[in-house]
Amino acid sequence: MNLTALITLLIYALIIVGVGYWAARKSKSEEAFLLGNRELGPIVAGLAYAASSSSAWVLLGFSGFVYAVGISALWMVPGILIGYAAVWLFAGPVLRKASTQNGNLTLTDFLLEGSGRRTGQAIRAAASLMIAFCFAYYVASQFQGAGIALDGLFGTGLTGGVLIGAIVILAYTFFGGFLAVSIINTLQGMLIAVVAVVLPLLAFLAVGGLDGLLLAAGQQGSAEYHSTFFDISGGRTGWLATGFIVGLFATGFGALGQPHLTAWIMAIKDAKSRVIGAGVALVWGLAVYTGMAILGIAARVIIGPDVAAESVFFQLSELLLPSILSGIVIAATLSAIMSTVDSLLLVSGAALGHDLGVFRKLNINSVLGYRLGILLVCIAAAVVTVSFPATIFDRTLFAWIALGASFGPTVVVRAMGLKPAGLAVLLSIVLGFTFSLLFEFVLDAGPGGVWSRIIPWLFALLPFLLIKELKKHS
Template sequence: MSGSGVTLVIYMLALVAIGVWASRKATASEEDFLLGGRGLGPVVAGLAYAASTSSAWVLLGFTGFVANEGVSALWMMPGILAGYAVVWLWLGPWLNRVSREKGQLTALDVIADDAAGARRRIIKLVAAAMIIFCFSFYIAAQFQGAGSALGEVFGITRTQAVVAGAVIILAYTFLGGFWAVSLTDTLQGLSIAVIALVLPIAALADAGGLAGVVKGLAAMDDRITAPFGTHAGWSAAGFVLGLTATGFGALGQPHLLTWVMAVRDRKARLQGAAVALGWGALVYAGMAVIALSVRAGAAPGAQVSEMIVFSVAQEVLPGILPALVYAAILSAIMSTVDSQLLVASAAASHDLGLARAVPGREVLITRAIIVILCIGAVLLTLYLPATIFGRVLFAWTALGAAFGPTLVARASGRHPASEVIIIAMIAGFGLAVLFNQVLPSGPGAWKERVLPWLAGLAIVFAFSRKRENAAK
């Protein structure tokens, strides 16, 4: 086995070891398994949140997007970071307090708050179906990225690489639940940050420094260096809106909101916000530098692969350092997949009540569902492959439009009826799917990014009443 292979194996064994250790803390109760006992500190919560938002979508998808679109793609960055800030600083105080006071364990508990009986079950059934649908395809796309990383190092087949990556992710999620996910995501977030600091510097130097990159980009067609790409006038405004509005999705991602629900207190939440925002700014900026450095050295008009980080690492880093980059990419993938497996399994076990069918065995049922979801995602990866960037962006948009409007309304002191919540979820999710399939899609498609959100917001605000004791 090569030095790169040894490095990667040691890294993955360390993740499994963390899962084994964390399993001792995960079996006390369903709250421990799903929310880590609500005792996360700022560094763990902030890094885990940030790493879970980004996944291979940043290291692979976003990097490839910037390399192909040029400077205009950078409009996505302020939107993403604004989404971080709104979740932690505006939605976060209400979400953490309410979920703690009412013993709510998942984002769906919060969405269905005050609903009872059959209406509550319908809300959770519809929402859980949306989560499982989106996460299954989202996780499949991530496994595809994991397979690429493992295949690069070990020279194994795509099927072998995908299965190997899935087994590692399954192992520590299955063992330790939310606490293991939190710790491994923290480790992964740190490794991604290091790569985002070191690799861009090496790539920039290899391209001839800042002057070399500027010269190389100037030789490209105008769309690469134009701030709005090929767009002008109202088209440019729509393009910018479509990119920045990507940040809206953060308010409705159930696997991200759990980090805010699990943070231990106000001080930890504020510090966690600073950690998440700092990490996001560093990683997105670093990936943009890599992308533009590669574009500057590419042939004019050439299409750049989503896998450029692999090639850059091989070309500019010595020794086993490329293996550390592969480990960081696997970290990005794992940090998202483990959170999503846990949330999707919670949707089936806790929100749909499957765990209550076997009293006293709730954690066992949750783990069994994780195994089933993981197997399903592997099959989707192998038989229905798709690009990482496009599929993740669709799932992000659809879930954000489904759940975000109701959470915003509740945090604003509104009291939507059960029927209104159901209609708003279906409208937001349905329009996101419809626009993705019917209208021109992609990162700058403002209708797909904005209109589903506006529809959901209009429904919940128009047909809800203001709470008399709304939280300020």
């Protein structure tokens, strides 16, 4: 298995680095490097969006969450899918129109439209620093997944695995920009979908199909199973159950504030492609999240409740697949991780280079500045990964919630046809981010924490209600 995985990874690494160098020739301008000249078709945009929204989060994190918590974790899936639809179909028309008409290259450009010079500068600074901070955590979660996989295969240690994964990802993103990321994420999205269907199907058959799962559900009070595993509310009742369900469901709405996801909408070539792309992303999301939910439940039956949650994907790969295929699956997992990291790094480079203008002030060429920003965030994420232990699920969840609450309310207000005052946007960003930090580092709300999903959004929406300068688009 190790030899197969090594050969697969080497071939894969050569291909994606080659794509990066090829795309570098077509990524000379700012628009080309950050948005691929806004020429993406629906299949590429839909698959790349879906792959970059999930990665290690769904293959390792979500499957492990279902394995650890039980079927109550499934309340997250409809929220995720509705979040997909909201980005593409609700906010998508305004995002794409504004991007095309006003030359927006980043979500931050979109957020500060209509703001005065001083307020606009403050929004740029606040948004850029928040993106860099959150994406250092977000990228760290993906690096951790790469480190775990490489260490399990080749004994590299977590630090060695993180460094290897970071170097490969950096190589093609640094040079190829958005075009390279789009092509590679499309291929990775296809690969993830195949693995997320085939492996859960094998696991489902291994437990005896639906009859086997129902039998296990009937034994949930035994020593093998926690009594709450097959309970739809995880054993909670009343308001606690309601809060847990709402908290998981509301996770999906964080998609509205993710800069690396809105970039795919801004880059798509026309309105028809956007609608078709939405369908592609939703079908992918339904298949992959359903597959990982089945995998997590089946893993509880096959291997019991006492293994590390985020290792069940790898363990079932080794148990259910021939060694040669198991190596390919683990290589696919690493590709899934890369499919999020590359888009995160690209947006981070744009935040530091374009939005904050750090390198422009040093008279550094804009595209070179974006590349230096990518390098800085990549280094910071590697340091976070090895220095501050956390699960993949928790790291990703924090970044997702914080960015969603910081930028999502403004996107929603704009999508409703309203044009908020710059001060309202600035206050919304600051309040959403501040309360997200409070819940993450002080109150420790956890994956089912309803208030960590709702309160930051409520406070972030408050400035739009208090500042009476909302105007209809002309």
